[in-house]
Amino acid sequence: MTSSSAAVPNPASPYPELRLELSRLVGTPSAKAMAKAFDITTVGEMLHHFPRRYLARGDLTDLDQLVVDEEATILARVVELKTRHMQTRKGTISDVTLTDNSGRPSGLKISFFNGFKAKQELKPGVLAMFSGRVGVYNGSKVLTNPGYVLLPDDELAEHEAEVQSAKPVPIYPGTANFPSWKSEKIIQTLLPALELEKIPDPVPKHIAAREKLMPLWEAYTQIHIPTDMDSFPVARKRFRYQEALALQTALAQKRFEAMHQDATGRARVEGGLLDAFDALLPYTLTAGQQEIGTLVAEEVAAGHPMHRLLQGEVGSGKTVVALRAMLQVVDAGGQAAFLAPTEVLAAQHLYSITELLGILGAGKLLGGPHATRVTLLTGSMPAAARKKALLAAASGEAGIVIGTHALLSDNVQFADLGLIVVDEQHRFGVEQRDALRAKALKPPHLLVMTATPIPRTVAMTVFGDLEVSELTELPAGRTPITTHVAPMAEHPAWEPRVWARAREEVDAGRQVYVVCPKIGDDDDHDDHAGLDPEDLGERDGPEPEGDGRTMAGVLDVVRYLRELPALAGKRIEMLHGRLDSQAKQGTMAAFAAGEIDVLVATTVIEVGVDVRNATLMVIVDADRFGISQLHQLRGRVGRGGHAGTCLLVTNLEPGHPSRKRLDAVAATSDGFVLAKNDLEMRREGDILGARQSGGASGLRMLSVLRDEVLIERARKDATDIVSKDPELEFHPALKLEIDMYLTEKNEAFLERG
CATH class of the missing domain: 3.40.50.300 (P-loop containing nucleotide triphosphate hydrolases)
Structure with missing residues (x-):
């Protein structure tokens, strides 16, 4: 639907039930639990609380692929349950052994403390869904006191259960106290209470036809209660485009508003x-x-x-x-x-x-x-x-x-x-x-x-x-930076060579950066060690991994290097966020003037620092930094026409996931390629600003990499709609969709530009 001279805008809010308090349709206890777990309070928000994946009833979870420290919902079959008395206090522990499609007992350990109910219900052969946070104990992955729900077994169920069991199992986002099946239960209460056919489509008819989108009422049903494994992907396609259109229309309105603001034109002055x-x-x-x-x-x-x-x-x-x-x-x-x-x-x-x-x-x-x-x-x-x-x-x-x-x-x-x-x-x-x-x-x-x-x-x-x-071009005189991973786990003898390499650069009249992930002494858990107090903003690096490894600190590394024979007689100083501004600027000025040979610093030198004589950067515990941050840091060397080298020092064993980041950085100097790798390796929310907004990125269905072409189409559609109908007077359903989409969190997400 587009505006025309004959059209009359419809100011009424379409289908006001979407704005209803959730408690009106599912009851106060369920609504309160949902609000506490996910900050979802209205019918419309609940409808758009989509499953993140689906399981076929016979498709048991690959238990070897679970990720430590993440919430997991798994579908598995019980092999055995053993109960033992605790040695240090009263009570019992019930240990459950599971199996997946491999048929072999899994290395995953599930334990229930004083789990009387679990002991009675989790008999060998039982099919169940478990939900909890994956931990590690004695080298094995564990789920401790997970929530669980029993599922009808295909071979033993009554006919009705057999029909039900053929349907995919939706897996919703979960928390420790609110597993997936609680969301599923609320949805199953909510959907029959709504007249889904009356919810107006926010996507204009001609666009929905062009995109071959599933009807909206059917999409709501198939995304929450899919008929089979082929139906929910079609529903997802509809909501991906719908989300892209809402997001891009909101942005198009901002661009339209900016284009129609009155600014003072500053034309170029000849001879000025x-x-x-x-x-x-x-x-x-x-x-x-x-x-x-x-x-x-x-x-x-x-x-x-x-x-x-x-x-x-x-x-x-x-x-x-x-x-x-x-x-x-x-x-x-x-x-x-x-x-x-x-x-x-x-x-x-x-x-x-x-x-x-x-x-x-x-x-x-x-x-x-x-x-x-x-x-x-x-x-x-x-x-x-x-x-x-x-x-x-x-x-x-x-x-x-x-x-x-x-x-x-x-x-x-x-x-x-x-x-x-x-x-x-x-x-x-x-x-x-x-x-x-x-x-x-x-x-x-x-x-x-x-x-x-x-x-x-x-x-x-x-x-x-x-x-x-x-x-995309580098100015004349800039040379590419050579980057190498220095893996100390398999080559401990390389450590002296790293500092000998630093000595060679200094002896050649060049200067060296040594970057550490923290300041030292008492800041082991300080994620922002290298930042000015005014600079405690978004960090792109991974969080500390909680695996007991210590991080290299500036204070310790400076002491170590000053006593190192390889750097004897060299001028070694430090720069970090706990120094006062005058000391920081003085140190930086001295380094720029060539009065310091080796500068040991935190990420305070990450952006903008320009010392053209610096040619080598050694990043200690490089696995503690993210891809983008490593790329920024190494850009500090090789700025004066001399070749730049970056050494990524790590003590991680081969095969560790964080080693992939280092290998990616060493493999290319193209920042745009690295940014794409970065986005593929970790949650999109991190790049899209989740940490600044304090929660998820706000994207429900969209993947900015997978859906690039779709987003481009939605952007063009949105620009066309807004050019003809800036206030969306003739698109009330799209306006409602945007209003529901733009929560306070997502407003901040959109406003980041």
């Missing part, structure tokens, strides 16, 4: 500061920099605000593209704010931008009529320097203001803020971005940059209200 800068630039821009620079220049000159994401590898030249846009705004009488996530990075950007500008960044008094002033504003600045920077921003004397979260303070004012550049966007929330936007007279232009490569479909989904550009 930008032209003077281009004339002084000591190298030629890459084709990508020129192409994206032209596009950005056109958007900055337009009367509506630019919203663009610029992503590219470390060293691909994003800063130059951003600087040229800032100079265009300054030429047109405006100012630019450059927001960086840490003080170290803000100071680095100040250094690199003033180096690029030269005399043109020294103010009009020294640099001439077209020059501007670049100023820094951070939270740790002395009062006098801070006051001077605030005055420069408020008066307009500073055309470019670089800073951290300090830029967001109420007392920071701009004369005419025309452009905001946000570096490493994933470290900032929408509230912070909007706080800076509010300092402008009119909506400012926005350029978001990230050196963390994002697969295009992910960028299109997560940053869906931004247009996406990619810099």
Whole structure:
């Protein structure tokens, strides 16, 4: 359904039962349990609480494939149950041995403490579904006191049970106190109470026909109570597209709104500061920099605000593209704010931008009529320097203001803020971005940059209200970084060679980074050891694995290296988040000046630090970092024309899942390939912002990799719908779907762009 001059919008909420409290139809106890377990409170939310997989009744779970520390729901047959008395306290333990389709007893151990009911029910040959968190005890996988439900056996069941047993078993997301079958029971109560045929389809008829989607009422039935193993995939196809359309329509509305905001166009000024800068630039821009620079220049000159994401590898030249846009705004009488996530990075950007500008960044008094002033504003600045920077921003004397979260303070004012550049966007929330936007007279232009490569479909989904550009070339003089895994478990003798390699680089006049996952001494469980207090945002690395292994710390490694004969006489210093800002900046400046040979640091050096003489990076306990983080870290070396090398040191045994990450990083220097590998190896929610929003990513059915083509189609459909009907007055069912989809959690997910 599309809008037309003859059409009349229908403002009534379609099928209001979807907004009903769940308790009205399934009872208060069940509704309260569902709300506690999954924060689901309405009929519509429950309908969209879909099974995550299905089991055929004869398809027993492969018990060898269970993952430690994850909630699991398994279908298995009891081989035997043995009960023994506990030695240290009163009571009994019942140990259950299971089998799967292999027919062999499984190594999985299931135990019930004082399990009188289990002892009576779990007889040999019984078919049952168990749910619980997989643990490890004495080297074996275990489920302790799992929830379970008995299932009718195909051979012994009555006729009705035989019919039922032929249907797939839906497996819903579960928790320790709310296993899958409790969700299934609520659904079986809910579905008969609804008139599914009356729920309006949020997908317009012509699109549903083109996509060959199952009717909505039938899809609800088949996804929750599938007739057979062929029916639920068709239902899933319908809800994948429906979800993609809802998500992309919400994003299309944001883009439409932005396109119709009134912004001050900052047209390029001939013979101005930008032209003077281009004339002084000591190298030629890459084709990508020129192409994206032209596009950005056109958007900055337009009367509506630019919203663009610029992503590219470390060293691909994003800063130059951003600087040229800032100079265009300054030429047109405006100012630019450059927001960086840490003080170290803000100071680095100040250094690199003033180096690029030269005399043109020294103010009009020294640099001439077209020059501007670049100023820094951070939270740790002395009062006098801070006051001077605030005055420069408020008066307009500073055309470019670089800073951290300090830029967001109420007392920071701009004369005419025309452009905001946000570096490493994933470290900032929408509230912070909007706080800076509010300092402008009119909506400012926005350029978001990230050196963390994002697969295009992910960028299109997560940053869906931004247009996406990619810099894929490296500027002349940059050499690829060679990466090797140093596996100490199978080659312990390689450890001395690692530090001998560091000595060789230093003796050749180069410098070395050594990166550790923590600071040391008392921060064994500190996941954010390397971060500034202002930088406790999203981390892309895996959580500590809880396997008892200790992590290398900066303090210990510095002591060790200073006593190591291979590095005798070399200048070894440390950098980490517990140092005060002045000490951090001083250490970084000394390293940049060549006064430090080996810098032992946490991930505080992950982004933006630019020391062109650094050629070797040793990452200790590299398996503690994620793929994207490892790629970011190694981008710190090989920036000055000399070959860069990265050594990924690990003590993990071959075959460990975390070794796959290291092998992937060593196999390619293409960040976009690695980002795709990253997404395939771990839950999509991690990349899509789950940890920032505090829960799941919000994607129910979609996979941003598998469904790339579908998402592209939905994006085009959504753009077409919104261009004709921005408020969705003629698409009330789609509007309702979006309203239900955009929970507070998902609003944050969408707003991350």
